[in-house]
Amino acid sequence: MAYSKSNRHSQGETVLITGGCGFIGTNLIKYLADKTYQLRILDNLSTGKEENLKKLQSQYYRLPNVDSIVGDIRNRKMVNQAVKGVDAVVHLAAHTNVVESIENPKEDWDINVNGTLNLLETCRKNGVGRFIFASSNAVLGEQSPPIDESKTPKPLSPYGAAKLTGEALCSSYCHSFGLNVISLRFANCYGPYSEHKTNVVSRFMGCALDGTSLIIYGDGNQTRDFVHVDDVCQAIYLALTTQQAQGTQQTFPCGEVFQIATGVETSIRNLAKLIGEITGRELQIIHEPERKGEIKRNYSNISKARAMLGFKPKVELRAGLNNLWEWLNE
Numbered sequence: 001m002a003y004s005k006s007n008r009h010s011q012g013e014t015v016l017i018t019g020g021c022g023f024i025g026t027n028l029i030k031y032l033a034d035k036t037y038q039l040r041i042l043d044n045l046s047t048g049k050e051e052n053l054k055k056l057q058s059q060y061y062r063l064p065n066v067d068s069i070v071g072d073i074r075n076r077k078m079v080n081q082a083v084k085g086v087d088a089v090v091h092l093a094a095h096t097n098v099v100e101s102i103e104n105p106k107e108d109w110d111i112n113v114n115g116t117l118n119l120l121e122t123c124r125k126n127g128v129g130r131f132i133f134a135s136s137n138a139v140l141g142e143q144s145p146p147i148d149e150s151k152t153p154k155p156l157s158p159y160g161a162a163k164l165t166g167e168a169l170c171s172s173y174c175h176s177f178g179l180n181v182i183s184l185r186f187a188n189c190y191g192p193y194s195e196h197k198t199n200v201v202s203r204f205m206g207c208a209l210d211g212t213s214l215i216i217y218g219d220g221n222q223t224r225d226f227v228h229v230d231d232v233c234q235a236i237y238l239a240l241t242t243q244q245a246q247g248t249q250q251t252f253p254c255g256e257v258f259q260i261a262t263g264v265e266t267s268i269r270n271l272a273k274l275i276g277e278i279t280g281r282e283l284q285i286i287h288e289p290e291r292k293g294e295i296k297r298n299y300s301n302i303s304k305a306r307a308m309l310g311f312k313p314k315v316e317l318r319a320g321l322n323n324l325w326e327w328l329n330e
Helices: 023-031 048-059 076-083 097-103 107-127 158-177 198-210 230-240 268-279 301-309 317-329
Strands: 002-006 014-018 037-043 066-070 087-093 129-137 181-187 188-190 215-217 227-230 241-246 256-260 284-290
Touching: 014 023, 014 076, 014 268, 023 037, 023 048, 023 230, 037 076, 048 066, 066 076, 076 107, 076 317, 087 107, 087 230, 097 107, 097 158, 107 129, 107 158, 129 158, 129 230, 158 181, 181 230, 181 241, 188 198, 188 230, 188 317, 198 268, 215 268, 227 230, 227 317, 230 256, 230 301, 241 317, 268 317
Parallel strands: 014 037, 014 087, 037 066, 087 129, 129 181, 181 256, 188 227, 215 284
Antiparallel strands: 002 241
């Protein structure tokens, strides 16, 4: 069933973006530049950069004024300050490194679970209209692909377990308190402003830029579903604006979970080959032992997001990688 768009965003709604100075957050601000939202950011700047926001403001004349608050999602006082008066929250702030979550699971849990709970509770008390939770394919673990929302989660890492707990908290706040929550499970996201990330696309592009060898953990036959950040931003916007079924008065189901990906499976070995072709560089590859907590095969069935959100990924991998390479060389 397809769902229609709301016109509420044309009223100048205020949207809080946690982690708004980070990779996806920066791109989301750019994506929403002409949507007439009032934007507010909460970011502790542990990985995000205020320079990203300043760069956007100097490059895009349509970009609205953005109210930026430096603070941590675990700090109740800062979260309360950030949430007051907002209509919707896009919760992107997170500890996202799988390997680091294995090395320090307590910190990962504190940020991704306690921080999310703190934010949900504050949103409940302040009557926030909609809450978009950035989840991850990591909640599902090793599955027979393609993965979809009906699969039983089997996280392999503390990061995946924490994101699954975040989804569960969102569901509970929907059904217990009526908070309008949607969880989006992002596949492997790439694009501009990701130079600080440790994901495979960022690492390989950085090696191509520096002329250093690529490190592939395992044999390189492991696969991922690489989704461009513009398509992730599209999904977030659709989740913010989709309200009810077309031609009916049925409201959008609260607590829904969606796979946000392309539905295309790409091996790490082929990714390295493609980056070599795009950059025109002879890339040397070093193989190291595979890492714990990482999934071997992964790509998504996105039919639910297509049907209910109207989500249509538009950026093909070669074009997206070429765009990222040009951005890095600027």
